Amino acid sequence: ETGVTQTPRHLVMGMTNKKSLKCEQHLGHNAMYWYKQSAKKPLELMFVYNFKEQTENNSVPSRFSPECPNSSHLFLHLHTLQPEDSALYLCASSQEIPWGLNTEAFFGQGTRLTVV
Amino acid sequence: KQEVTQIPAALSVPEGENLVLNCSFTDSAIYNLQWFRQDPGKGLTSLLLIQSSQREQTSGRLNASLDKSSGRSTLYIAASQPGDSATYLCAVSRGSARQLTFGSGTQLTVLP
Numbered sequence: 001e002t003g004v005t006q007t008p009r010h011l012v013m014g015m016t017n018k019k020s021l022k023c024e025q026h027l028g029h030n031a032m033y034w035y036k037q038s039a040k041k042p043l044e045l046m047f048v049y050n051f052k053e054q055t056e057n058n059s060v061p062s063r064f065s066p067e068c069p070n071s072s073h074l075f076l077h078l079h080t081l082q083p084e085d086s087a088l089y090l091c092a093s094s095q096e097i098p099w100g101l102n103t104e105a106f107f108g109q110g111t112r113l114t115v116v
Numbered sequence: 117k118q119e120v121t122q123i124p125a126a127l128s129v130p131e132g133e134n135l136v137l138n139c140s141f142t143d144s145a146i147y148n149l150q151w152f153r154q155d156p157g158k159g160l161t162s163l164l165l166i167q168s169s170q171r172e173q174t175s176g177r178l179n180a181s182l183d184k185s186s187g188r189s190t191l192y193i194a195a196s197q198p199g200d201s202a203t204y205l206c207a208v209s210r211g212s213a214r215q216l217t218f219g220s221g222t223q224l225t226v227l228p
Contacts, residue, residue, distance in 0.1 A: 006159075033215060042120070043205070043218040056215065090159055092216075104150060105207075105216055107160040 003027040006091050006108035013081065014116055021076040021111045023091030029103075031096045032074040034066060037088040037110070049074060050096060081115045088112050118143045118210050122219035129196055130227050137191040137222045139206030144184050147209040150216065151180050151191050154203045163204075164191070196226045 004025045013019050025032060034046040048056035049068040063085075065077040074091055088110045095103040119142045129135055139149070148167045152160040164173045164180040166189070172181040179192040193200060203223045207216035 004159075040220075042220045043207075043216075045215050045217070048215050088157070092160075104162045104165045105209075106162060107152070109159040112157065 004091060004093055004106050004108040006089075006111050008111060009109065010112045010114075012114045012116060013078070015081060015083070017081075018077070018079040020078065021089055021091075021113075023074040023076075023108055025072055025074075025091075025093040025106070027093055027095075027106060029093040029095045029106075030071055031094050032068060032071070033092040033094075033105070034074065034076055035090040035092065035107075037090060039087075043090065046076075078113075081113075083115050086113055086115045118146075118208060118217045120206060120208055120217050120219035122204075122206055122222050124222060125220065126223040126225075128225040128227065131196060131198060133196050133226075134192070134194050135196055135224075137193070137204050137206075137224070139189040139191070139219055141187045141189075141208050141217075143210065144187050145210070146184065149180075149182055149189050150207050150209070151178075151189075152205040152207065154205060154221070156203075160205065193224075196224075198226045198228045200224060200226050 007022045032049045035043045037043045045058050046060045047066040052068050067075040090110045091108045092105045094105040121140045123138045150165045151163040154160050166173045166182045177194040182189045203221040205221045207218045
């Protein structure tokens with residue numbers, strides 16, 4: 001158990017469906033992240049939340065909608081996705097400390113999303 | 117914009133060999149550098165974290181070095197084992213939220 005739990009592990013959805021990915025961290029961290037990992041490409045940062053506030057949206061299409069109700073939970077709401085959105089979606093958390101130091105980032109096992 | 121490059125993209129070695137994986141980054145203004153391991157279809161497992169003020173970190177058979185001024189890091193794996201087979205990812209922390217920028221990874225295969 002890594003301390004970061006993602007559900008579901010696998011998801012198949014149609015282009016007209018609405019679904020949500022869930023991430024929960026048990027590490028007491030104050031920052032959470034969504035990353036997308038497509039085949040043959042580096043991990044791409046999607047969203048960053050610090051103390052429940054969104055601090056970065058990396059030009060992500062509006063069909064992806066993040067939600068961070070508290071510092072332990074992060075959701076990614078999905079609607080009207082495209083087949084090219086099929087990928088491994090990874091959640092991570094870390095503890096942001098002032099003056100440039102911060103702890104390791106811990107990742108969940110990911111949700112393998114297939115859009116049909 | 118920060119770019120992270122990992123060389124080689126793939127590496128196959130016989131069991132027992134010592135090996136070095138390379139990572140380079142274009143912007144030396146980083147907070148830290150982290151090495152991860154990823155098994156097929158799985159999430160990332162953190163291996164080592166080097167703060168920008170440090171030169172190296174060691175954990176078991178792994179040793180990571182950081183030369184911030186030249187924008188380079190290496191991951192040294194001693195006495196490789198088949199269980200070390202995985203993709204190794206390098207990531208640098210940047211920006212106000214310390215988010216990570218990743219390289220494309222090195223896919224390592226250790227042959228028994």
